[in-house]
Amino acid sequence: MLSTAISDAVLCLSSGFALVMVVQRSNSSETDRAAALGAMVGFLAFTLAALFGTLRFGLGEQWREVHNLFSQVATFMALPLIGTAFLCLSLPRPLSRPGWGRLLLALMVAFEFARRLEWIPQYRIILGATALLLIAGCSIYQARRHRSIALFGVAGASASAIAGLVIGTQGSLSGWLRVDLFHYLLALSNLFLASALFFLLRHRMREKNQQERTLAG
Secondary structure, three states: OHHHHHHHHHHHHHHHHHHHHHHHOOOOOHHHHHHHHHHHHHHHHHHHHHHHHHHHHHHOHHHHHHHHHHHHHHHHHHHHHHHHHHHHOOOOOOOOHHHHHHHHHHHHHHHHHHHHOOOHHHHHHHHHHHHHHHHHHHHHHOOOOOHHHHHHHHHHHHHHHHHHHHHOOOOEEOOEEHHHHHHHHHHHHHHHHHHHHHHHHHHHHHHHHHHHHHHHO
16 A cells, blocks of 8 residues: 555654654753663664555565554554653653663563453553553653753644544545555654753753753862
């Protein structure tokens, strides 16, 4: 399906750009770098899933298995990692790198547990909703000091929620394949979320520099 290859390509480009935006602000403090790295892994998962989706729907079904693999990774890892990055950048004591490693392990164990019990559909909804609520809550928390972060974060969470809960991936809507609309909304969501993280990392770096200058003075 050419239209799906195009929408996947748009999602791939937006996710890749989102990754680059976070990379630009990844030279923060040690704890903030860990959060930035977690978000980067999340956006990378979206990028790879969309890349192999473009190859599958544009070139042929020989890419089906690898596309399904990375789609699964993006579905069950990307938003939780990005949501945790928002949380860590809103806390005075964020997760260390070993903490992020334990989070990845916990996500893998939880997925395997849900798969064995055949709870994958319910687990996907609960995991996605929790991550989006976390992103929205952390964004709203920043509203008093940094309105741009709040706006971008809430917009990103809302676009992703609409994509998953309203649009879905099956059937069509007003002549458009739902899966294509799903991809376009996710592309928009990733740009909003990356923008919120970009400004959040920048503000935290400025605050850290101001604290250091105050102590030095």
